Amino acid sequence: MRRKLAAGNWKMNGTQASLAELAAMQTAVTDAVDVLICPPATLVATAAAQSGDIAIGGQDCHANVSGAHTGDISADMLKDAGAGYVLTGHSERRTDHSESDADVAAKSKAVWDAGLIAVVCIGETLEERESGETLRVIGRQLAESIPDGASAANTVVAYEPVWAIGTGKVPTPELIAEVHDFMRAELTKRFGAEIANGTRLLYGGSVKASNAVEIFATSNVDGALVGGASLKAADFNPIIEALSASA
Structure with missing residues (x-):
């Protein structure tokens, strides 16, 4: 039985x-x-010290444990600060910092090596969606962004269509189900049914209280990776409550 996960990404916000x-x-x-x-x-460190039952994660990490990488943070450093998870491959990292699938895989491996859980983010652009390339893109990203050795214990996959992030546009439940069912099938082919069936698949992209119930009722959706709506408890709590009701 997969345990549901409500994840919030504060991005470059917060003091x-x-x-x-x-x-x-x-x-x-x-x-x-x-x-x-x-x-x-x-x-991260301050949040981890007072988060109670809420897990704390990093938004990114370097693939190396240490070294001459000014401004970067390693997964080991995040673990030392109290993090339990790290996002890898978020579309804003892929776009703003030109991160490739290979970069994401290297970072995900570093997260595992630190004893943390990687939340591997994948998703297609609007152009790829309109060209009918969604499943091809998702399949490639799954294959190349997740290293060998993935398990239900060290990996969460978050599907975030780039065109839905922060835009208010949300795919229909049918489109979300198509991608999530496809991801589950692809993970099964590669890692076997036991690992695939235990791996949590999140949906992300303009998730809010008003659409959370419908999204969480969708096939193979095990929770959400939420952006702006996770900054305020008044917005995020109803999403947590909707997920709890669906569990």
Whole structure:
């Protein structure tokens, strides 16, 4: 039985004062689901120290353990700060920093080596969607962004159509199901049914309280990776509650 996961990515938002929202989010946490917040790196240690039942994650890491990489952070450093997860391959990293599937795989391996869980993000652009390339793109990203050795214990996959992130546009449940069913099938082919059936598949892209129930009722959706709506407890708590109700 896959345990549901409500994950929030604060992106480049948040100061120490923002952690009051984290405290308010704890009121929505139940035993039915896992909750994860990925704040900016400046807040990881402080957030982890006061997060209670909410897991804390990093938004990115370097593929190396240490070295001359000014401004970068290793997975080991995030673990030392109290993180339990790390996002890899978010579309904004792929676009803004030209990260390739190979880069994402290397980072995901570094996350595993540090004893953390990689949340591997994949998704197609609007042009790829309109060209009918969605499943080809998703298949390639799954194959090349997830290293050998993936398991249900070290990997979560988040499908985030790039064209839906922060735009208010959300694929229909049928389109979300098509991709999530495809991902489950591809993972089964590569890693076997036991690992594939245990791996959590999240949907991300303009998830909010008003559409969460419908999204969580969709085939093979095990939770959500939420952006802007995870910054405030008033917005994120109803999403956590909707996921708990679907568990």
